[in-house]
Amino acid sequence: MLRSHLIPTLLLAAALLLASAERAEAQFESLAAKVPGSANAIVLLDTEKIMASPLAEKEGWKLKYEQAFASGLVTIAPDTKQMILAAQMDYQTMRPLWEVALADYSTGHTIAEIAREAGGTLDQIGSLQAVALSDDSYCVQLDTMRLGVMAPANRQTVSRWIRDVSTQTEPKLSPYLMGTLKASETSQVVVAFDLEDAVPASILKMKLAGSSALSGKNVDMDAAAQALASLRGVVLEMAVTDESFGRLMVHFNQDATILAPYAKPILIEALTNLGLMIDDIETWTASTEANRFSFHGPMSREGRKRVLTLIDHPTAALIAANKSRSQSQLPEASRVALSTQQYFKAITAIRDDARRESSSSKTLGQNAMWLDNWARRIDRLPVLNVDPEMLAYGRYTTQRMRDASTALKGIGINSAAMKAQVYQEYTTSGSSYGGFWGGGYDYTVQWNNVAGQRRAIGAEQKAQGATTARAIFAEMDNETAKVRQVMSQKYQLEF
Incomplete structure (x- = not known):
């Protein structure tokens, strides 16, 4: 969780x-x-x-x-x-x-x-x-x-x-x-x-x-x-x-x-x-x-x-012992092949779920949250006996998911810089609160004026973020196809 x-x-x-x-x-x-x-x-x-x-x-x-x-x-x-x-x-x-x-x-x-x-x-x-x-x-x-x-x-x-x-x-x-x-x-x-x-x-x-x-x-x-x-x-x-x-x-x-x-x-x-x-x-x-x-x-x-997807725990440790038992009787080469295949299938299934959630989510905030959630799940997949090339693909996937999440949140470098400029021009002091409600609040002299400008900047950046996220998923599809082909040839298994 x-x-x-x-x-x-x-x-x-x-x-x-x-x-x-x-x-x-x-x-x-x-x-x-x-x-x-x-x-x-x-x-x-x-x-x-x-x-x-x-x-x-x-x-x-x-x-x-x-x-x-x-x-x-x-x-x-x-x-x-x-x-x-x-x-x-x-x-x-x-x-x-x-x-x-x-x-x-x-x-x-x-x-x-x-x-x-x-x-x-x-x-x-x-x-x-x-x-x-x-x-x-x-x-x-x-x-x-x-x-x-x-x-x-x-x-x-x-x-x-x-x-x-x-x-x-x-x-x-x-x-x-x-x-x-x-x-x-x-x-x-x-x-x-x-x-x-x-x-x-x-x-x-x-x-x-x-x-x-x-x-x-x-x-x-x-x-x-x-x-x-x-x-x-x-x-x-x-x-x-x-x-x-x-x-x-x-x-x-x-x-x-x-x-x-x-x-x-x-x-x-x-x-x-x-x-x-x-x-x-x-x-x-x-x-x-x-x-x-x-x-x-x-x-x-x-x-x-x-509901059940949102239930997550801090580590794969609570499940690791079961997995080690299931493969303990196999030869080492078979363990590597099977572990690598399972790892790849898990990542592609998680990525597909992330895509489905993105298509049904009503807000960019929902999309970003689910991408972060799925990236954490990939981070926590068991990695014992997994091919190093496949682990590199896993790291690539989580990084690109987080890149897409950041883009959807509209908090890229340009957005942050533009909002910082608004603060300098219109406020004398302030602080922000992310909060259980979502979003943030500001103590400012001209709160409404500044907040309106920040919302306008945010809307523009989020529109750009949605385009960026779609491009990232297209790139991930291409990379996945390449990895599937390489691993299938290497292990003579269907990935």
């Missing part, structure tokens, strides 16, 4: 109980006890219950999932029972200060296997076996069937984390995030952001003033901003039985009724700006109470895929 960036997903109704509610909550409590108390974002994933659902059995998800995992398309091992992803997010930049991934498995994993597969340096932190990995994370053996990962790989921070939670048997999460453990009784996927006191009312007023959802509406902006500033958090849940359902809830500390008529448009605008919008939400039923807005409805196949 998170560096993975973060984290989104969904729920519906207590009638969707798939197993003993007590057992589900207790299971996640045990994992949650290992999460640092400063976490303000969390994801709970009950893979075991998802795969046991009638819909999963009817559509053969287990076999498809194992095939996708083998090719690197998903990064959660099939033997994962429950997983928690947590982070302390800086909501000003939407970047994590730290991330933790914790998982319980139905089979044992060892640090030695992970080090061999993922390519890391064995270590011992306190009494626990650990491995420092090249993706700036540490993987720690917490128990025979439990692994933990922390990023970044600051050994002292990891050591303190382990020491703090080693004897901890109960979660130390914020009251808001503790509610996710209850939600896991009926939902196999739960994502929550604790947003209490994250953004000041003065900034929210600026954001609301520029909101298309409120354009032309007779709204008391001061009162609306004050209500929005009382935001406690957002929870997104997904439940799967014979169908899949979603629910999104927004909680406030005070009466937010003034926002009720515009709740759904504001939510969609914010999610779209962040690149986290799921199209199903547009058709969901909305209900409002004084302190809570809820949206619920069915979730499509594409909606499920988008």
